[in-house]
Amino acid sequence: xxxxxxxxxxxxxxxxxxxxxxxxxxxxxxVYGNTEPVMIDLDHNNLxxxxxxxxxxxxxxxxxxxxKKEQVLLRDFQMHxxxxxxxxxxxxxxxxxxxxxxxxxxxxTNADIAPGVKSGGVISHVLSELNISCLPAALPEYIEVDLAxxxxxxxxxxxxxxxxxxxAIAGHHHAADAVVTVQVPRGAVExxxxxAVExxxxTGDAKPAAAGEKPAAAGEKPAAAAKPAAKK
Numbered sequence: 001x002x003x004x005x006x007x008x009x010x011x012x013x014x015x016x017x018x019x020x021x022x023x024x025x026x027x028x029x030x031v032y033g034n035t036e037p038v039m040i041d042l043d044h045n046n047l048x049x050x051x052x053x054x055x056x057x058x059x060x061x062x063x064x065x066x067x068k069k070e071q072v073l074l075r076d077f078q079m080h081x082x083x084x085x086x087x088x089x090x091x092x093x094x095x096x097x098x099x100x101x102x103x104x105x106x107x108x109t110n111a112d113i114a115p116g117v118k119s120g121g122v123i124s125h126v127l128s129e130l131n132i133s134c135l136p137a138a139l140p141e142y143i144e145v146d147l148a149x150x151x152x153x154x155x156x157x158x159x160x161x162x163x164x165x166x167x168a169i170a171g172h173h174h175a176a177d178a179v180v181t182v183q184v185p186r187g188a189v190e191x192x193x194x195x196a197v198e199x200x201x202x203t204g205d206a207k208p209a210a211a212g213e214k215p216a217a218a219g220e221k222p223a224a225a226a227k228p229a230a231k232k
Contacts, residue, residue, distance in 0.1 A: 004062040004069075005050060007031075007040040018088070027086045031063065031072060033093040040065060048086055051077065055141045058104050063091060071136065073100065094136045101170050103129045104140060106161075108180060110148035116182030119152045126178045130161070131171030138166030145179060155181040 010021070010028065018028045026041040050056045056074060063072045072091040080087055094100055111123055130143060145161055159175035169175075 002062065003050070003053075003056060003059055004064060005042065005046070006064045007042045007066075009066055010039045010041045013039060022085070022087070027089055029089040029091065031065065031070075031091045031093060034095060035093070038065065042089065044086060047089065048084065051086065054105055058102060058139070058141055060094060060136050060139055061091070071096075073102065096136055099133050099135055100139065101131065101133050102139060104132050105129045105142045106145050106179065107142045108145050108147055110146055114147045114150040114182060116150050116152040116154065120184055121152045121182040122185050123147070123150075124181045124183065126155075126180060127158075130158070130169065131173060132163070132167045133170035134167045138164070140164050140167070143167075147180065147182075150180070150182050152182055152184065155179070 007029065010017075012021070021028050021041055022044070025044050027044050027047050029040045029042055031038045031040055061072050061074065062069055071094045073094055074089070075092045076090040078087040078089075079085065106125075106128055108123075108125065111117060114121075114123070117123060132143075143161065143163065145156060147156070150156060155178040157175065158169060158173050158177045158179060161179060163169070
C-alpha cells in the first residue's frame with residue numbers, strides 16, 4: 001500500500017513558533033537520517049486521519065517535501081494530553097539497501113474455527129506486534145497468524161509465526177515467547193466444579209472430603225478410616 005503525505009519547510013523554531021504554527025492548523029515536524037535534519041510542517045487534519053490508519057505506522061511512506069519526494073518511516077509523534085490534536089511528528093529517511101527495524105502489527109485469522117475455541121476456550125493475545133528487521137522493500141503492512149489448529153491449553157510461539165520472505169525477528173523477542181494462547185476461563189472452571197459438588201450432594205453420592213483427603217473417584221469406595229493403635 002502506497003501512502004503519500006505532503007509537507008513544507010519551516011524556518012521558525014522554538015515553543016512559541018510551534019504554538020503559532022498549530023493555531024494555523026499545521027503540525028511541526030522533523031525529517032532526519034542519512035543527511036541533515038530538515039524542519040517541516042504538515043496539515044493537521046490530513047495527518048490526524050492518516051495516524052488513525054494502521055498501515056501508516058508500519059509502511060514506507062512517500063513524503064512530498066516542497067516538491068521533492070523521499071521515502072520515510074514514521075518514528076514518533078506526540079498528541080495533546082486530552083485534545084484530539086497532534087503536537088509534533090518525526091520521520092526517518094530510509095535507503096533501499098539499508099535494513100530497517102520496525103514494529104509490525106499481527107493479524108489473527110481463523111479464530112472462530114480454532115479447536116480450542118470450539119471446546120469452550122477463550123483466546124488471549126499476548127503480543128499484538130513483532131519487532132522485525134528487513135530491507136524497506138520487504139516491509140509488510142502486517143503479519144498474519146493462523147489460529148486454525150490452535151487447541152485448548154496450547155499456544156502459538158514466536159518461533160511458530162511464519163514470516164514473509166526477507167523478514168527476521170529483531171528486538172527482545174525469544175523463540176519461546178507466546179504470541180497467542182487459548183484457555184478455559186477460570187470462572188467457567190470454578191462454576192463447573194461447583195455444579196459437580198452440588199450435583200453429588202443432591203444425590204447423596206459424595207461426602208465432603210476431610211482436610212488433606214482426596215475425593216473418591218466415581219465408582220470407587222471411600223478408604224476405610226484408620227483404626228487407632230492398640231494400647232500396650
